[in-house]
Amino acid sequence: MTEKKDLEQQQSKAVTEAKQAEEVVRPRVDICEDAKGITLQADMPGVPKEGLDIHVDKESLSIEGKASIETPKDMEVLYADVSVTWYQRSFSLSSELDASRIDAALKDGVLTLHIPKREEHKPRKIEVRAG
């Protein structure tokens, strides 16, 4: 009896997880690197500043955003490309990046993050002396 219950619970948990996975959308990103650090840009249309959540620690960066769009109360949907308004995506960071000095800006639904490299990791030019 208990076994059956456990199984049911497991199943319902799996269903919940599957649903959650489906209801989150990965924002499209551009990522580039130059001598100073890494720049990440993510499209998150509809997300206001208050709806944005950026988590960062030594190893990972996670961006989350909730779009808030005003719609008339009694609106009936005729067509929808976008069915999910929760953006979420995470990245792993490497140790030469200084997550404590991350800089974030949000404009017109585009999030721009700049993650600088630690001083000691900035590329140095190595002079070759003529012998």
Added chain:
Amino acid sequence: MFATLRPFEGSLFSDFGRLEREMDQLFGSGPWPNSIRSAARGAYPPINVGSTPDQVDIYLFAAGVDSKSLDISIQQNLLTVAGERKIALKEGANYYRKERFDGTFRRALTLPEDVDPDRVEASYKDGVLHITIQRREAVKPRQIEIK
């Protein structure tokens, strides 16, 4: 409204989206004819359309577009939105990912017949272009009193 995401109480949009995805999977593009102007899945920018008895609301999810580059036109009940999104590449940088749309776009959609092309409003906020078109008075449902 778009805002109810996440599990269970699934918003109207998520139900709608799911239904359509399932239909796509089952029947390919579907046994019924596609609208002649419909774009393939994943076209930029994504659009949502909703209606109320008073108006039709169109939402274009176009982040980072200069609102001056947008060209919105309506002819009877055919709405066209064109624009350009230019992504300035950083010089001297090495790109690992380039997933964001870059270039010009145009989307057209057929709205309900009773929209009034003279009463259109558009606003751009947080990367979403919201167009509201009023419906004509005559076709609004009216309560008829029995004397």
